[in-house]
Amino acid sequence: MSRSPSAASTARFPAWLLICGSLMAIAPLSIDMYLPSFPALAGDLGVDIGQVQLTLGTFLVGLALGQAFYGPFSDRFGRKPPLYLGLGLYVVAAIGCALARSAETLMLWRFLQALGGCAGMVMARAVIRDRLEAHESARAFSSLMLVMGLAPILAPVIGSAILTAAGWRTIFWVLAAAGLAILLLVHWRMEESLDLRQAAPLRLGTVARSYGELLRDREFVGYSLSAGFGSAGMFAYISGSPFVLIELHGIAPSHYGFVFGANALGLIVMSQLNSRLVHGRTLDQVLGRALLAPCAAGVVLAVAALAGLATLPMLLAAFFVFIGALGCVTPNASALALAHQGHRAGTASALMGTLQFSLGTLGGAAVSLWRDGTALPLAVVMALCGAGAVLMRYYGRSGAGRAAA
Template identity: 40%
Template sequence: MTKKRYLSLILILGSLTALGPFSIDMYLPAFKSIAKYLHTTTDQVALSLSSFFIGISAGQLLYGPLLDRFGRKNPLYFGLGLYIVASIGCYFSTSLEMLIVLRFFQAVGSCAATVASMAMVRDLFPVEDNAKVFALLILVLGASPMLAPTIGSYVAAAFSWEVIFLILTIISVLILLAVIFFLPESYQPDPGYSLKPKPIIGNFLQVMKNPQFFTYSLSGAFAFAGLFAYVSSSPIVFIEVFKVSEKGFGWIFALLSIGFIGSSQVNSMLMKKFKSEQMVNVSLFSMVIISVIFLIGSLNGWFGIGGTIVMIFGVLSCVGICYPNTAALSLAPFTKNAGAASALLGAFQMAIGSLASVGITLIKSHSPLPMAGVMAASATVALLILLTGKRFIKNKIEAEKGAAVMAH
């Protein structure tokens, strides 16, 4: 494979991977404008984010079997087509209910891009290059939460919130064209692959019965919910409570993303010295301590904007170290059923994250308290699952070296 071809494939797969996160983060700075336009509150607008998370959870499980049955490109065409139609619908939204429903379908469409890009890395590149390619994709993935809100904040300030969905439509059309003309079909359709619910559910149940998968996937998903709590409530905390401008919010979001992305890169270095299991233990204990301090401080009004940013940075750094290692340990026992295991892992992560983001809207407090409360609760549950579940793991399988680098 020529270097030019190699880079063009990574660029297309990277843009597919980033479509979901971009769709989540880009409209966050516009929450206030959307609420004003649709005659509602920012708390209610946050439900359109929750519906997106729910769509992503469901879609992960849907596309795994479809990609094995019909090849990689046909399900991808369907998903991108659905995403484009839903994005145009979001642009024309006239009510909050319409936006919530369309965001759900937009999420289901974006899932095809995420799941297909991960599968195609295995198809298109030699095995020894996989870790390197995943690391490059993660770099693209990491850049999107830093770029998207900043771009969104400038678009919302210069035009109107609807233009954000117009830009997402244009981006997805360009990605679709690149997929049609420059991405090869990397997997032949398998007509023998059964799409009947029974064998598919059987595969999923077999994975769930594994104590190591169950323990690490659930504790990792609850830890990851801390990130969802932050994403869901950050527009309310910074724009409404601390009166930051839309542009200022974009920059704060970019700064805090460095905590999550930076720690996941530090994780790669720590992997050389420590086992994944040790890193999960330390990062989860630290996350509980930081989030509980954040909760107590929020109850007593200790933190201004600076202190709040420091606390969130601490929690996100713990998530950045914990999650890649729980993901690697969850998938380590599987050679067969690896596809079902990674789909379930993604679904758990998104479903529990969706619950966290809905939880934020239920706590009625015009302060950082809902964010701190959900972070502390999810970190504590993650630690309890880890400590309880480890007792049931009879023969633990270590994560492969480098696996934790690729798993986040």
């Protein structure tokens, strides 16, 4: 299907974009809905909480690795066949999670669930790139950030309600039902966005060459990693903020959810403001200014932590600025990374997702492994991620300049 920006502009949320939003929601819902069930899950399976946390780690690894498969497949056969495959696997794996009788079995099914669910993330980005030009893509990605911001707020609440009413296994039955509903939506309401007459051949050599060319494309790599370092900072915050806020600064666990929700709200607000900021400005200009916020917040926080001056108000302000700014960073960096990849949008979307989730996983792991009883590890990792995002934007911009020359 040819691109139709005008059609996309007739409604803020056309049906195809709503479906893309539901595809993007699969990962955060699958992560956040079962978090409140960790103690109950550990007790039921007879393991400690650390083993239950590994089920989250295996899910994140599956998200990072699985995306690389779907891109080339979708560039050859279209965007819908990979969704049938991925969502089908997701539903089966969610049922497997609901029936699991050991932590090891749950880890396996969670890994397979991630391998299936990540198809939605890859295809949502590819469909947007198929249909829209760069500026329209940035606005569409900003709309999808509503989903990414609301999910961390709503999913734990929904999960807690299900846990109280019916137990932790029902959470996975609900996820299976949601995956099936999205699969039916894709089948009945989503039109194929790839012109199959221009489909790329699916050969191992061709796929390897495409990935090699993308990794040598400074524009693609730079902007992808700029968003990736932002994601790494967010994963570091998700991993380290409970210890820093609850154990170090005495915030009640029930109040921590409000802090988490406030930062997610900042992400939503900035993502919607981004739709206005890109009018009359280049995406790179908006991205460059937006990146100053997480970089500054991270550096100030790191300096304060080193000096022993990281007070609770400073921490809360820095977290809010860093996470909120990603509402501008992620849509624009993603649109710029995919701007000149229309001939292999699926492959490019897959590699971008793999790079970003790999960095995100590393960011969260770095905070978890470097524990010294202070806020310093979280502050330093967030500062490095903010600075890395700025540097990668310059790297991508230099690549775009060379391509234009």
